[in-house]
Amino acid sequence: LKQAAKQGDTEVRKNAYEALYKLRALSLDELFKMAKDKSDPEVNISDIIEGIGWANIHSDPRFAIMLFDRVIAALPSYEYEVASAHFWKAQCFELLKQYDDAIRECNEVTKFPRYNNLTSQVKEQQIRLKKLLDETSRKRKEQHSRLRSPEAVVSPRHSQARILSSMMPFYAKIDSSPRGSLNGSMTRWPDPTRVP
Known part of the structure; x- marks a missing residue:
């Protein structure tokens, strides 16, 4: 695999890097360093990193959030990847029912208007998240009222x-x-x- 990563064409090298990560022969730190240094300019290493985050959205959303945070902090020159990281963080927060955080991430995505594929999806998501947040707040208020009622005491x-x-x-x-x-x-x- 290491030979394929050095000698293959772009797609072969990308697949080799992904396989090396899955086999733990290449760490996330090494992938971030490669992306930052652009050590393999023909392969979009940030895409590999983002793929690792995508793979964990449903199985380990907290890890995915950590990874997307790292993309935002470590790769600020990759504008699309940063916007996409905010987008996927919003998905993770929604799965965790942390609607305030999800809305905040949606707002971050709207700061990248040139990526219409992300911003158009986020507008719909914001409406849905606000409804979920309102419903959650209403349920909490009802529960609080029931607990404070004379019948509950x-x-x-x-x-x-x-x-x-x-x-x-x-x-x-x-x-x-x-x-x-x-x-x-x-x-x-x-x-x-x-x-x-």
Whole structure:
């Protein structure tokens, strides 16, 4: 594979780099260094890096976010890749139900108007995300209101009664034992020092 990465045509070299990464013979750090230094000008190394991020969006979105953050920070001269990294981060945040962060990433994509394929998709996504965010906020407010309502507030005495009633079968077993009380009430525990 290393020979193919050095001698093959552009597509062969790209496939060889991808395979070397999958075999752990080439690290992400090395790929980023190659992209930054443009050590193989015929192969778009940033595309390989982005492909690694894409492959992890559904299986490990947090790793994908970290990788896309690194693309944004380490490869600022690759404008399309930076815009695309923001786009894919928005997808990851949506999967994680972090709608505020997803909307923020969509806003970042709109700063790259010349990449219409990304910005047009983001406009639709922003509308959907705002609806999801509003729905989530509404549900939280309803839940908060229910928890604060008088019906939800339980007095300490009511709580004790509920706990005791759930323990009735346990007390009944104790009370029916030879050392238990004769009347089956729950007023006394058996005296362990007293011999029957």
